[in-house]
Amino acid sequence: MNLKEQNRAPIYEAVEHFRKQHVVPFDVPGHKRGRGNPELVNFLGQQCVGVDVNSMKPLDNLCHPVSVIKDAEELAADAFGAAHSFFMVGGTTSAVQAMVLSACKAGDKIILPRNVHKSAINALILCGATPVYIDPKVDKELGIPLSMEAEDVKAAMEANPDAKAVLVNNPTYYGICSDLRTIVNLAHEHNMLALVDEAHGTHFYFSDKLPVSAMEAGADMASVSMHKSGGSLTQSSLLLLGPRMDHGYVSQIVNLTQTTSASYLLMGSLDISRRNLALHGKASFEKVAEMAQYARNEINAIGGYYAYGKELINGSSVFDFDVTKLVVLTHKIGLAGIEVYDLLRDEYDIQMEFGDISNLLAYISIGDSIQDIERLVGALADIERLYAKPAKNFFTAEYISPEVAVTPQKAFYSAKEPLALDKCIGRIVGESVMCYPPGIPILAPGEVITQDILEYIKFAKEKGCSMQGMESDDLSYLNVLSEY
Numbered sequence: 001m002n003l004k005e006q007n008r009a010p011i012y013e014a015v016e017h018f019r020k021q022h023v024v025p026f027d028v029p030g031h032k033r034g035r036g037n038p039e040l041v042n043f044l045g046q047q048c049v050g051v052d053v054n055s056m057k058p059l060d061n062l063c064h065p066v067s068v069i070k071d072a073e074e075l076a077a078d079a080f081g082a083a084h085s086f087f088m089v090g091g092t093t094s095a096v097q098a099m100v101l102s103a104c105k106a107g108d109k110i111i112l113p114r115n116v117h118k119s120a121i122n123a124l125i126l127c128g129a130t131p132v133y134i135d136p137k138v139d140k141e142l143g144i145p146l147s148m149e150a151e152d153v154k155a156a157m158e159a160n161p162d163a164k165a166v167l168v169n170n171p172t173y174y175g176i177c178s179d180l181r182t183i184v185n186l187a188h189e190h191n192m193l194a195l196v197d198e199a200h201g202t203h204f205y206f207s208d209k210l211p212v213s214a215m216e217a218g219a220d221m222a223s224v225s226m227h228k229s230g231g232s233l234t235q236s237s238l239l240l241l242g243p244r245m246d247h248g249y250v251s252q253i254v255n256l257t258q259t260t261s262a263s264y265l266l267m268g269s270l271d272i273s274r275r276n277l278a279l280h281g282k283a284s285f286e287k288v289a290e291m292a293q294y295a296r297n298e299i300n301a302i303g304g305y306y307a308y309g310k311e312l313i314n315g316s317s318v319f320d321f322d323v324t325k326l327v328v329l330t331h332k333i334g335l336a337g338i339e340v341y342d343l344l345r346d347e348y349d350i351q352m353e354f355g356d357i358s359n360l361l362a363y364i365s366i367g368d369s370i371q372d373i374e375r376l377v378g379a380l381a382d383i384e385r386l387y388a389k390p391a392k393n394f395f396t397a398e399y400i401s402p403e404v405a406v407t408p409q410k411a412f413y414s415a416k417e418p419l420a421l422d423k424c425i426g427r428i429v430g431e432s433v434m435c436y437p438p439g440i441p442i443l444a445p446g447e448v449i450t451q452d453i454l455e456y457i458k459f460a461k462e463k464g465c466s467m468q469g470m471e472s473d474d475l476s477y478l479n480v481l482s483e484y
């Protein structure tokens, strides 16, 4: 990384220069630097609406960058060790979809763990590829899906030599990492592309004490949520390319669905955040890792909870662990993660990242302080004292092995009929069902509905998980395929 160059922020500098020029706007956006919408100015401030501008020659254009956006993307590529980078303004969802659409077309196979984010499954609906799912194995004690084991990936590649790509989570929402280097090498040996969802791994690029990043491992593409641990504005993200990828082709794929009115707030925030990470990321993430470790120690000292860390590493299904993630097992105090999540928000004004059936996740970042951590620890101690119940049998797994009967695209576009939940057993579902967050499908279009799956859905719903993906608001029915 060229540190001297990393001091620059070309989009930010160009927008600041433009602001000072007081150009008369006879272009969109129609609020005209806020003058036409005083309420918007009150809400966001003049500083913000004044730079909500459209593409123009001095500010470049995200659809075909030739000047400041191109420079900013090159600096990001340099900072992340990539051959190219794309600034993405449709969230990491748009980056994941661009990866899958670049690698696969209708009928192609892609190998992926079942605990992928819904953006990957939805990409299969868009392009018509067939998923070859790998069982990520489940830690029965923690009730979380782990990562794909390299041996299982190898077996899937040998059984499906015509697959075009493998997609890897680095890390999972819970901080678990696969043996990424080995999987990338296997992919290349089998003539496949290695795609990496790094929605939760931006910080891996800026510390040698954290798991290996996709680009360092030699992957072909990576989707990086700058807006998560990278500090940029919500919805801004990066798509990184390795040296084997055809930049021009990927650019065309990105432009299939990308807006023609990219926000300079988002692009400017990506530019500034990249500079910040390149110059200060290492020190920042060391501090984040220290805070998370402090929190783990304090929470484990309360009793009842288990905040897990590197001790999970086993050389295969937990090849590495992201120590910045603070995940807490709650079910031993008789409460589901989602129940503790609700109590923290409703009774203690603490908003967690998510709660699932057994766990609770706090997202620790460069914006947190030890005082905030102390508040969380205090609230958890209180909850344990006031609300703990005898531990019951909780569902042990987020993951139920899917039986894919037809491709997600075919299922999505097939004739369907609504059916009451209890009548759905044995039928093929035409829509997705997931708890959000984490957004990992319990059912994806084309899969067979089983008793286990229905019980899991009912339990998650009863515990208050936000259920998404399906048409029914209250999950009283599912759309199943009529013709099967």
Ligand SMILES: Cc1ncc(COP(=O)(O)O)c(C=O)c1O
Pocket: 090, 091, 092, 093, 094, 096, 116, 117, 119, 169, 173, 197, 199, 200, 225, 235, 237, 438, 439
């Ligand atoms: C693993 C994973 N991939 C992709 C995404 C999509 O990111 P975004 O919400 O920025 O579209 C998420 C979102 O949480 C995620 O958890």
